[in-house]
Amino acid sequence: MRYSRIQLRGRPVFAEVADGLAHVLDADPITGRAGRTGERVPLAGVDFLPPVIPGVFYAVGFNYRGHVERHRAEAPARPEVGYRANNALTGHRTPIVRPAGVSGRFEAEGEVVAVIGRTLKRASYQEAQASVFGWTIGNDVSAREWQHADRSFWRSKNSDTFKPMGPWIETGVDPLAQTTTVRVDGGIRAGFATGDMIFDPFDFIVETTKYLTMHPGDVLWMGADSTVQLEPGNVVEIEISGIGTLSNPVVAE
């Protein structure tokens, strides 16, 4: 099943995506029992929102072997989460805005995202597997000069529109057996096996929930193998097989 959030007559609603249509739902499918209202909208005309607004927005840094090797970085010894911020979220097809003050590397990273479906603490690996409601796609946009100049990631990774997510949550896919492809203006710029992680999503959930309770709707962005430069005027697409394609134009502020 594929679940999205869409803007309908100025209000956010949940929808099930099937047969080229967004079937409007009467409840949040992550936290409640959701049924179709009967209303449906052709996908081509849908205003996609981020499919979930998390209570906690977890993100992983260096977590792909190739990424660590190319940066000559030390591989992380433990699965330790970091954080991103909800103001930066934006939906499928909406613009990524490069702020006026950004110069230098302005980069996309295509990431598989776990959407948590249960409240869990001290989860076993099997409980972690059962806790994921579904999987979506994130584009972890970074302004690298700010990242190096600032004490935290506040504006380098959390400026408005720096975190496209969507287009929907896919509940029936093995996230570790897929391929991530990043295209800019239709040309392939990066491609990697989604499962080539140092620690997988369930390793992170096990380690995190030793200390932190995770809740339905929390998201965990799993990092990327490769970074891809973006310029205003580009359209960047992140395709993950079995899930879908997240597409966003890049514009200058």
Next chain:
Amino acid sequence: MRYSRIQLRGRPVFAEVADGLAHVLDADPITGRAGRTGERVPLAGVDFLPPVIPGVFYAVGFNYRGHVERHRAEAPARPEVGYRANNALTGHRTPIVRPAGVSGRFEAEGEVVAVIGRTLKRASYQEAQASVFGWTIGNDVSAREWQHADRSFWRSKNSDTFKPMGPWIETGVDPLAQTTTVRVDGGIRAGFATGDMIFDPFDFIVETTKYLTMHPGDVLWMGADSTVQLEPGNVVEIEISGIGTLSNPVVAE
């Protein structure tokens, strides 16, 4: 006015605090027009929840002159925010749980907290002043060995119960003209002028909203002058004049 969130018959509700009573409200006073329902509960028997669950949980690190000097740290040149996570929030009177794996310094910091009341981007200093709905109290608990051992603050500052907040939001106080007092088991362990900040809350809002949109319900924890060691069995109180007292027992996991 003082606004809290309380647990009533198993559900969270908003309440106005006056005359030793929690007067139940029919809406969220931050985002809507809230009126009293007529139901009221004596404060002594109230189960306090964090007064707001933020969309984004901003926090400031080194921001008091004395704190920077005692750590022989370099004073920050710009007001740069960091982040904390909602799972760690807990209410007035609820226990701070020291995890089994924590040894060494386990510390409280008493902080004044701005609760944002408006959507704002590129705010002027005057707009920043007008954007704050009210002020509450935060206790920024840290496990220092984890803070130094880990790549991020995930468990050192965001383990469950490490972020007591409350007991209420006070809308009619000047946050820069108050005194913060931290007591452990009734003895004063720290005291400082709340306004002795390097950058004030409005400086942070101006700088942050150059790049990030802040939303109603977002919180900004303003840092502390002093840290105070906690042990299981202690009761830690953060009093900020003009706002109130946030009290929490400390227990071992």
